[in-house]
Amino acid sequence: MVGGCRFAPDELDYTCPQHGELGTLDIVYDYAALRARLDRDAISGCQIANHWRYLPLLPLVPDSQLPPLSVGWTPLYRAQRLAKKLGMQRIWVKDEGLNPTGSLKDRASSVVVARALQEAIAVVATASTGNAAAALAGVGAGLEQVEVVIFVPHDAPPAKIAQPLVYGAQVFLVEGSYDDAYELCTQACAEFGWYSRNTGVNPFTTEGKKTVALEIAEQLGWRAPDVVAVSVGDGSIISGIYKGFYDLLQLGWIDKLPRLLGVQAEGSAVLADAWRAGLAPAKITRRAVSTSADSIAAELPRDRSKAIRAVRASQGAFVTVSDAQIVETIPLLGRLCGVFAEPAAAAATAGVKQALAEGIIDPDAETCIVSTGNGLKDIARARESVAAARPIPVDIDVVRARLEEIGLL
Numbered sequence: 001m002v003g004g005c006r007f008a009p010d011e012l013d014y015t016c017p018q019h020g021e022l023g024t025l026d027i028v029y030d031y032a033a034l035r036a037r038l039d040r041d042a043i044s045g046c047q048i049a050n051h052w053r054y055l056p057l058l059p060l061v062p063d064s065q066l067p068p069l070s071v072g073w074t075p076l077y078r079a080q081r082l083a084k085k086l087g088m089q090r091i092w093v094k095d096e097g098l099n100p101t102g103s104l105k106d107r108a109s110s111v112v113v114a115r116a117l118q119e120a121i122a123v124v125a126t127a128s129t130g131n132a133a134a135a136l137a138g139v140g141a142g143l144e145q146v147e148v149v150i151f152v153p154h155d156a157p158p159a160k161i162a163q164p165l166v167y168g169a170q171v172f173l174v175e176g177s178y179d180d181a182y183e184l185c186t187q188a189c190a191e192f193g194w195y196s197r198n199t200g201v202n203p204f205t206t207e208g209k210k211t212v213a214l215e216i217a218e219q220l221g222w223r224a225p226d227v228v229a230v231s232v233g234d235g236s237i238i239s240g241i242y243k244g245f246y247d248l249l250q251l252g253w254i255d256k257l258p259r260l261l262g263v264q265a266e267g268s269a270v271l272a273d274a275w276r277a278g279l280a281p282a283k284i285t286r287r288a289v290s291t292s293a294d295s296i297a298a299e300l301p302r303d304r305s306k307a308i309r310a311v312r313a314s315q316g317a318f319v320t321v322s323d324a325q326i327v328e329t330i331p332l333l334g335r336l337c338g339v340f341a342e343p344a345a346a347a348a349t350a351g352v353k354q355a356l357a358e359g360i361i362d363p364d365a366e367t368c369i370v371s372t373g374n375g376l377k378d379i380a381r382a383r384e385s386v387a388a389a390r391p392i393p394v395d396i397d398v399v400r401a402r403l404e405e406i407g408l409l
């Protein structure tokens with residue numbers, strides 16, 4: 001899909017040896033052959049209610065063993081009340097928080113573990129701000145052949161540290177940032193010969209994440225919306241979404257690419273800044289970041305080449321939102337859509353509001369918001385976003401008085 005170096009499927013596991021970390025690989029299919037062999041209506045009629053319904057569009061051997069967790073096929077809600085509130089015509093919300101470990105990362109981990117099973121790889125490791133850790137540990141749980149090793153920053157939200165421990169992974173709490181954990185994990189994989197699920201370098205993660213785009217298109221009746229909004233840290237999800245729509249366009253199953261709106265936190269906006277400045281990915285350098293949306297804190301976004309390409313090639317844009325905008329969006333999604341989002345997930349909706357205000361998207365653009373992770377992942381931020389509930393004595397008169405106070409009686 002882009003020029004440059006080409007390799008046979010089994011030639012490389014990670015990045016292009018000539019281009020290093022910037023040379024992240026795309027898995028390219030024989031689209032003509034797939035077009036001749038596959039039928040989108042057959043997929044629509046298939047009974048598999050998870051992302052394995054797209055197995056023919058994934059780089060896995062058809063009859064290989066698959067990890068047991070049921071990942072994907074999450075609901076796509078028509079969010080009419082939210083659309084009205086934002087002054088838009090049509091908004092869809094894809095609730096990825098309903099994946100088995102509570103985030104979109106399950107998609108990537110599931111395809112990486114399937115690959116590990118296929119290749120008889122015994123140990124898979126990842127660095128993570130928390131969700132990829134939970135996802136890899138959860139997907140690997142229950143599989144005797146696969147051990148999971150996790151590197152997370154010691155200050156990750158408690159739920160994200162508890163999950164991989166409960167799933168039985170080996171967890172290293174790194175005294176440093178996510179990027180420090182990433183470097184350490186990369187070193188450990190090289191030293192001990194483990195398979196790295198690390199975001200960016202492993203092209204199977206992109207292929208897993210692309211299944212969210214396949215689902216959005218299928219759930220809309222094989223059509224792309226005008227805009228897809230998603231929050232961005234390393235840039236791997238947005239790259240996967242681009243790849244999914246790109247594959248479908250090559251197959252002729254959709255007739256356009258949606259514009260991709262990448263949303264970053266103001267305090268962690270390495271990609272948004274690079275995009276605005278027209279900076280080449282090779283010129284992007286690591287810098288300190290700070291945001292309460294921990295899943296999108298990335299000092300050196302690992303999928304920077306693909307993420308910037310995804311936004312450029314789809315004629316999309318990046319926007320940034322403050323932590324205050326993110327936190328106030330959490331109850332908005334809850335109240336208007338029934339979707340409980342963690343801060344990084346709510347950021348996408350805050351970004352749509354921001355993009356409207358900046359005139360980047362039109363109010364009549366059909367927009368799909370990908371809510372990437374579950375609010376239960378970070379209860380502390382959820383509680384900050386709403387007024388606390390006050391305890392009451394067991395007394396009906398107090399209930400009556402309270403109802404009068406708030407005008408419900």
Ligand SMILES: *Cc1c(COP(=O)(O)O)cnc(C)c1O
Pocket residue numbers: 103104105131132199231232233234235236237238295296342344345372373374
């Ligand atoms: C990982 C993650 C993101 C960002 O994805 P990147 O691939 O790092 O850009 C956004 N939201 C949630 C909930 C995540 O877990």
